[in-house]
Amino acid sequence: MILGQFIILGGALFSLGVYGVLTRRNAVLVLLSVELMLAAVNINFVAFDIFARDATAGGQIFSLFIIAVGAAEVGIGLAIVLLIFRNRESANVDELDLMKL
Amino acid sequence: MNDWLTHPENWVFILIALPMLIAAWRSVTSRNVVHSVLFLVIALAASAALFLLLGAEFIAWSVVLVYIGAVIVLFLFGIMITRAPLGMETELSHSTQTKIGAALVAGALFALIAVTTIVGFGEQEIVANPTRTSEIGQSMFERFVIPFEVVSVVLLAALIGGIVLARRDPAAADDPTSRSLRAAPTANATAEGGDA
Numbered sequence: 001m002i003l004g005q006f007i008i009l010g011g012a013l014f015s016l017g018v019y020g021v022l023t024r025r026n027a028v029l030v031l032l033s034v035e036l037m038l039a040a041v042n043i044n045f046v047a048f049d050i051f052a053r054d055a056t057a058g059g060q061i062f063s064l065f066i067i068a069v070g071a072a073e074v075g076i077g078l079a080i081v082l083l084i085f086r087n088r089e090s091a092n093v094d095e096l097d098l099m100k101l
Numbered sequence: 102m103n104d105w106l107t108h109p110e111n112w113v114f115i116l117i118a119l120p121m122l123i124a125a126w127r128s129v130t131s132r133n134v135v136h137s138v139l140f141l142v143i144a145l146a147a148s149a150a151l152f153l154l155l156g157a158e159f160i161a162w163s164v165v166l167v168y169i170g171a172v173i174v175l176f177l178f179g180i181m182i183t184r185a186p187l188g189m190e191t192e193l194s195h196s197t198q199t200k201i202g203a204a205l206v207a208g209a210l211f212a213l214i215a216v217t218t219i220v221g222f223g224e225q226e227i228v229a230n231p232t233r234t235s236e237i238g239q240s241m242f243e244r245f246v247i248p249f250e251v252v253s254v255v256l257l258a259a260l261i262g263g264i265v266l267a268r269r270d271p272a273a274a275d276d277p278t279s280r281s282l283r284a285a286p287t288a289n290a291t292a293e294g295g296d297a
Contacts, residue, residue, distance in 0.1 A: 007222065028176065
């Protein structure tokens with residue numbers, strides 16, 4: 001195995017996540033695409049950690065932190081989406097234009 | 102390239118990576134919300150399989166437990182609760198014009214990442230190195246103990262914040278006028294505000 005194949009895979013997954021964030025209208029699906037990007041970052045972290053043979057396994061521990069922060073982000077994000085849905089009866093990101101003149 | 106294909110672990114990599122990319126692509130383009138989440142399960146399971154291939158077992162099972170176990174359930178819960186009561190949302194994605202722009206941005210980003218990292222690290226050999234969970238635990242509670250504590254505070258803040266945000270305010274629920282104001286769509290909020 002070479003390092004390049006993991007980097008390419010991570011980059012492709014991250015780009016797909018960016019595409020999803022930019023094209024999706026539903027707020028829940030935007031959050032889902034962000035999760036895809038976090039998964040791509042995890043792959044890179046672990047691949048570089050195994051490559052570098054870090055004695056403290058820093059890359060793996062940081063991907064654990066990313067998993068924890070990602071879970072917290074989904075919890076808060078969905079609570080905010082829920083609140084918006086309750087107030088505006090829609091989870092469509094295009095309709096959140098309160099700050100538009 | 103021929104040499105690369107002779108290693109069996111690279112075949113395993115292809116067997117994991119191809120379904121992963123297809124599932125990720127379907128996950129961001131699918132017209133059905135629930136299918137989109139279920140495709141994300143496939144993509145995350147494939148990333149766990151990649152971690153096993155690299156020998157990072159603890160991370161692999163953490164991904165299975167936290168992402169596939171908990172986060173997916175949260176997503177399904179969010180979809181069930183935010184689905185508009187009258188009729189399904191058929192327009193989940195933006196127009197074709199926006200899609201072309203997004204595809205250009207994503208493609209340019211991929212090209213940038215691929216070119217820079219391949220130039221930097223490209224052909225270097227990576228050998229699977231099984232990491233024991235005890236090593237990760239040792240490192241986490243010695244070298245990384247302060248970030249670990251900070252993450253626990255973040256999780257606590259997320260827990261409290263999630264409850265406070267998602268909970269229906271009991272005072273507002275008891276008071277009929279404020280409830281109708283909160284729940285009313287913006288169009289007739291002004292009319293009801295006039296009554297009150």
